[in-house]
Amino acid sequence: MGLLERCQDLFKTSNLYEVLGINKEATDVDIRRSYYKVSLKVHPDRAPEDPQATEKFQVLGKLYAVLTDKEQRAVYDEQGVVDEESDVLSEDRCWGDYWRLLFPKITVEDIIQFEKKYKGTDEEREDVIRIYVQHEGDMDAIMTSVMCCSHEDEPRLCGIIQAAIESGEVEAFPAFMKESDKKKKTRRKRADREREEAEEMKKEMGLGSQDDSLATMLKQRQQSREKNFNSFLSDLEAKYSKKSPKPQKGKKAKK
Numbered sequence: 001m002g003l004l005e006r007c008q009d010l011f012k013t014s015n016l017y018e019v020l021g022i023n024k025e026a027t028d029v030d031i032r033r034s035y036y037k038v039s040l041k042v043h044p045d046r047a048p049e050d051p052q053a054t055e056k057f058q059v060l061g062k063l064y065a066v067l068t069d070k071e072q073r074a075v076y077d078e079q080g081v082v083d084e085e086s087d088v089l090s091e092d093r094c095w096g097d098y099w100r101l102l103f104p105k106i107t108v109e110d111i112i113q114f115e116k117k118y119k120g121t122d123e124e125r126e127d128v129i130r131i132y133v134q135h136e137g138d139m140d141a142i143m144t145s146v147m148c149c150s151h152e153d154e155p156r157l158c159g160i161i162q163a164a165i166e167s168g169e170v171e172a173f174p175a176f177m178k179e180s181d182k183k184k185k186t187r188r189k190r191a192d193r194e195r196e197e198a199e200e201m202k203k204e205m206g207l208g209s210q211d212d213s214l215a216t217m218l219k220q221r222q223q224s225r226e227k228n229f230n231s232f233l234s235d236l237e238a239k240y241s242k243k244s245p246k247p248q249k250g251k252k253a254k255k
Contacts, residue, residue, distance in 0.1 A: 115148040137173025151191030
């Protein structure tokens, strides 16, 4: 059974992009990030209750290898076929090792260093604007979605958003422009409570005083924001991950 047929059987679609929940215009970063998130759901170590987890994981590895090879992706986009005889789809490849090569484990030190380099950059600004539009100005959602964000960053993030609104770059959503004082105070109280709880986590993690913001950030995600924290780690691992090994060209394309 070929890759497309296996996708149809396991994921109910033969469209490689649909399996990852993205579209044909997706960038390499989009593909990498989506592959990571989808593969986590079927990783044999994380989905022991799914008897097809191993096969799904292997198929996702092959799918990712095809979409990250420039020539193979072009052929698939134009003709809707994949090269079943290429080395990239070799049955004897260890897809678990391949996955870990792409996504090395992220350490606390990695997060600390990333936070220092990330804040104040154009990349952070772009992320803030994108998340602002995505959540239509809801600051609660924005504060839990922006990477490396703690309550102390809120005035700075609001400044980024306000400047974008004044320049006409984004719409002035009522949720942002007319947020009630009550909602702001509730968010501030929650942040204060999380900061206190983070002190205990900081001690457990052996972090120094200079890492308060990291401890707070981790505590925030640990509480009721596990989904957002997992997304944060996914984004980080995608940023830190290595480029895919270049597969060798195959000889024959099959549907």
